[in-house]
Amino acid sequence: MERPVIVNACRLMRRLSRFLPALVVAASIGTAFAQSDAATEEESDPVTDYFVGNLLFVFYHELGHGLIHKLDLPVLGREEDAADQLATLMLMDAGTDSVGGEPVLTAALGWLDSWKKRDGEAEESDYWDEHSLDLQRYANIVCLVYGSDPDSYKNLVAEWDLPADRAERCPNDFYSAAASWNSVMDGVWVTEEQPAPADNRSFTLEVEPAQSEETREIAHYVAEQQVFEGLIESMNQNMILPAQIKVVARDCGEENAYYDPETSEITMCYEWLATFMADAEKQAE
Template sequence: MNIKPLAMCCLFSFFQLSAHATDIAESAESADNSAFSNLTIDSVFNTPHFYVESNLEFALLHELAHAIIELNNIPVLGGREKAADQIATMFMMLNSRDVEDDLLDQMISISAEWMIEWQQEVEHSSIAFWDVHPLSIQRFYDVTCLMYGAAVDKLERIRKEAWLPYQRAWDCDIEFQQNRETLSWLADNYSYVTFDENWHPVPKVNASAVHPKVNVQYITPSRPAHKTILEWLQSSERVAYILGRVNEAIKLPKPVTIYFESQCSGPDAWWNPKIDGIIVCYELIEQFEQNKKRLKPLINKLKGEANQSHLFLFPSKYETLISKQKGVLRERFIQMMDQMLEQNKDAQSK
């Protein structure tokens, strides 16, 4: 085995990775967050639980997308996490008759959550470049791009106020169309609805009313704060509303159960194929509640610093983190290449 071509390939891939990490840093640092300084989202601040409900709906639909993909053995080319994000976003948008104010506020709430989570990750130097999920800042741009692409003329403010760099914004309408076509294919094959000429979901003819459904179970928590969340979940009927829409639309080969439970290691939700279930931690809803409280002070901060750059991203910390990541990667790469060269010498001597 000739190790040189493989070594050159690995070396090229390594520097591609390093360059990509730097590109992400530079792109994130150059993001103009002035749009947040102009937000006047009445629903988010004036409607109790609106922010939490919006992000909970996205989280549930994201995990249900994993269930649809896995239970129906749907091949996915690319990252499943990004695919699940796109399915969740498109399902929320195409279940609305138009990009109306409530839907827009919902999508802005979801984008804002990713931005807040990104800020926290940078503050605590806890960015997981290795994770299967896209970075929070990338998820912010992905959701915002689909929202903008759904109604470019109506939402031109998003581009003008630099929620999206023009390099990304210019083809968000194409990205939205591509995702809509993909969702249409999913609907044709794995749904009880189809889309009319205006892309509004309509029930399929002769669709069976009796089919496997998504159910929910609430595990009683021990913490008082989580008991309050449980009481709200049961009284608001928001989850029942979401599942009602899901069960009208999504075809599953077997029932799926959503378990709301406590005692998780952190704020999280995930699809568990071993039990055909989705686990949603009360800690995740608690995080949404805390982040909603962080949103308004953040907007006020940006109003006072609108002419400064790098408001969210704490660039000096970020650059230090990037440098550390590069150093670790470079050291591991050198060790790996030394081992491979040594193995190649041993093989040749034999």
């Protein structure tokens, strides 16, 4: 791989990794992911780790769809896979946690857990779905993480079921994904040459109250801990979009999250967040 691609990939990683620490500090939902020498193993909460890691992966995945729409980006392949790649890159180099070791690996565990819930069996409709199988999403995240630094992540080959022949291709997969996103994002980042306006509202937020007993607890948690407020603030400090994206947390009647190009909204459904929390508590048992 040529040196310029590696440099571009590393530059993208530095830019992307600014979001997560700001989210955690502003939201006050735990210090496990904060990039600080003061963070200790005792401070890490596995329930928070698992919940936040999976929530952020899903959010950044939907952000990928939003950026593809707002920036009118070409997608050579499946858009869902491209969005997964952005979510993985956004979570890399974001500190450590007490579940998977890093938020991005915690997100990988989330997809593996989802696959295991179905006893590892796919239905015919899964092969027609625009998303990769949950087990494939797990595998692709692990591959990108390994490919970003094979020496540091060599344990993934033995401990995370990464086949040796796939591992050989993972560095190219990582640099291809990072360089591709970097090439289309340069005009979006806030820089000294392109500062963000003081009133930048590229991203807005609406947190709706729960409409059912099943989601009332998670909706209260999201509102009380300001889970999304810090993230939106950080994104407005670091990104300028040609048109606004609104983030909405609400009841949906199903476990889901989605970006709607007609309304330019990212919807995070309380039902899926509740599932993340329930799975997080099981992980901590």
